[in-house]
Amino acid sequence: QSSLYVLYEHAAGFSLFSVKEFEEVTMFLPQVESSVTDFAKFNSIVKLAGFAPFKTAIAALENINAISEGIVPQDLLTFLDDFFAKLKKKKCTLGIADAKLGAAITEAIGVQCSHFGVVPEILRGVRFHFAKLVKGFSDQSAGVAQLGLGHSYSRAKVKFNVHRSDNMIIQSIALLDQLDKDVNTFSMRIREWYSYHFPELVKIVPDNYMFAKAAKFIKDRKNLTQDQLEELEKIVMDSAKAQAIIDAAKMSMGMDISIVDLMNIEMFAERVVKLSEYRKKLSTYLHNKMELVAPNLQSLIGDQVGARLISHAGSLTNLAKYPASTVQILGAEKALFRALKTRSNTPKYGLIYHSSFIGRAGLKNKGRISRFLANKCSIASRIDCFLEQPTSVFGESLKQQVEDRLKFYESGDVPRKNIEVMKEAIEAVNQEGANGAQSSDKKKKKKKRGAEDESEANGSSNGNGAAAEEENGGSEEPKKKKKKKNKNKEAVEA
Numbered sequence: 001q002s003s004l005y006v007l008y009e010h011a012a013g014f015s016l017f018s019v020k021e022f023e024e025v026t027m028f029l030p031q032v033e034s035s036v037t038d039f040a041k042f043n044s045i046v047k048l049a050g051f052a053p054f055k056t057a058i059a060a061l062e063n064i065n066a067i068s069e070g071i072v073p074q075d076l077l078t079f080l081d082d083f084f085a086k087l088k089k090k091k092c093t094l095g096i097a098d099a100k101l102g103a104a105i106t107e108a109i110g111v112q113c114s115h116f117g118v119v120p121e122i123l124r125g126v127r128f129h130f131a132k133l134v135k136g137f138s139d140q141s142a143g144v145a146q147l148g149l150g151h152s153y154s155r156a157k158v159k160f161n162v163h164r165s166d167n168m169i170i171q172s173i174a175l176l177d178q179l180d181k182d183v184n185t186f187s188m189r190i191r192e193w194y195s196y197h198f199p200e201l202v203k204i205v206p207d208n209y210m211f212a213k214a215a216k217f218i219k220d221r222k223n224l225t226q227d228q229l230e231e232l233e234k235i236v237m238d239s240a241k242a243q244a245i246i247d248a249a250k251m252s253m254g255m256d257i258s259i260v261d262l263m264n265i266e267m268f269a270e271r272v273v274k275l276s277e278y279r280k281k282l283s284t285y286l287h288n289k290m291e292l293v294a295p296n297l298q299s300l301i302g303d304q305v306g307a308r309l310i311s312h313a314g315s316l317t318n319l320a321k322y323p324a325s326t327v328q329i330l331g332a333e334k335a336l337f338r339a340l341k342t343r344s345n346t347p348k349y350g351l352i353y354h355s356s357f358i359g360r361a362g363l364k365n366k367g368r369i370s371r372f373l374a375n376k377c378s379i380a381s382r383i384d385c386f387l388e389q390p391t392s393v394f395g396e397s398l399k400q401q402v403e404d405r406l407k408f409y410e411s412g413d414v415p416r417k418n419i420e421v422m423k424e425a426i427e428a429v430n431q432e433g434a435n436g437a438q439s440s441d442k443k444k445k446k447k448k449r450g451a452e453d454e455s456e457a458n459g460s461s462n463g464n465g466a467a468a469e470e471e472n473g474g475s476e477e478p479k480k481k482k483k484k485k486n487k488n489k490e491a492v493e494a
Contacts, residue, residue, distance in 0.1 A: 017049060
């Protein structure tokens with residue numbers, strides 16, 4: 001007759017419960033389900049057989065992290081091994097919640113594991129009555145343990161490398177796209193609004209940002225004089241344009257406008273200018289973030305296209321998991337499914353179409369170069385995802401390969417093999433690492449020398465005045481000799 005033991009992983013430690021009359025209990029599954037909430041009935045069937053508490057909160061977190069990945073932690077292995085060593089003669093079955101963990105336990109200690117039948121209901125009851133089943137344990141202490149471990153587990157799962165978090169890239173590229181739309185809409189609005197008063201300005205200053213700045217500066221066109229030419233030149237960055245604006249203001253066809261209307265136009269123009277300036281700052285921020293998170297993808301395909309690929313995939317890790325064929329059509333899902341539905345040609349490119357490489361390729365070669373570029377993007381994203389120290393060497397090598405491939409399509413020059421290029425890149429990275437290690441060693445040596453000089457200076461200042469002056473005036477070697485002599489004297493005296 002086999003006996004059933006149920007393993008329960010609590011925040012306080014691992015516990016094993018023995019189930020009485022296991023085979024009979026299995027037959028009456030509905031009765032077990034109903035008696036789970038009643039402690040008196042449940043306690044007659046289930047008893048605590050062993051308990052191994054976690055020594056520290058860090059140990060608890062390590063064990064739970066291992067269990068969540070289906071790995072048997074060393075603490076659990078020792079506990080189960082010791083427990084089942086005493087019951088060698090008996091046939092035992094271990095009830096467990098996770099089938100993956102059960103398979104790992106069976107492989108490690110050879111105990112048969114079960115995760116179906118009556119086991120889930122028994123575990124539900126153990127979870128419900130755990131504080132009562134274990135002596136010296138209360139609901140409050142169990143709650144505290146669970147809360148502490150829950151917080152640390154969630155923090156460990158959520159916490160990513162602060163300097164390499166791709167969430168910031170996803171948010172900033174989404175905000176950048178939104179800002180582009182908003183700035184364009186607002187610029188159109190200010191153009192229409194100010195054109196009632198000064199319609200000629202639109203043709204002279206076509207750029208949205210410059211137009212908003214010019215409108216904010218000019219205000220009432222009648223007050224614009226030759227004295228303001230220099231300031232207007234700074235805004236427009238062209239002396240001819242600035243002169244053309246002043247000339248057009250004198251002969252403008254626009255209607256007169258009230259002070260209140262001008263004030264509102266000026267306020268709105270100021271908002272548009274500030275939004276445009278913020279967009280530039282956000283673009284710089286995205287560039288810096290991409291340098292930290294995905295330097296190879298950035299150097300290969302650019303900030304914005306790389307960021308859009310990461311955003312569309314959901315994270316850099318997800319992008320790294322995608323095959324090159326998926327990266328190629330990422331962003332063209334609607335077109336792909338429409339093509340599959342209508343049995344027409346599938347799309348050749350998605351988001352990577354915005355890369356400069358595809359624009360430079362000929363019409364026949366656009367599909368080819370997009371496939372090649374997607375392949376290189378896939379490699380770059382994997383390197384970025386799994387490389388411990390970020391470097392852009394691989395990205396630059398991959399970019400050169402795409403350039404060579406473009407030349408090959410145009411002129412027929414045979415490009416170098418991928419293995420050769422990658423070997424060179426790896427050598428360059430290793431050389432960089434060696435140079436970095438040497439520079440860090442030099443810095444450490446400098447610090448040590450500085451510390452030694454300071455300690456020697458302090459030692460000399462603590463001595464007598466005349467002797468200290470002599471020592472400071474002399475070289476370092478006599479000092480060492482003096483110290484040795486003093487040591488010898490002390491030894492002789494002793």
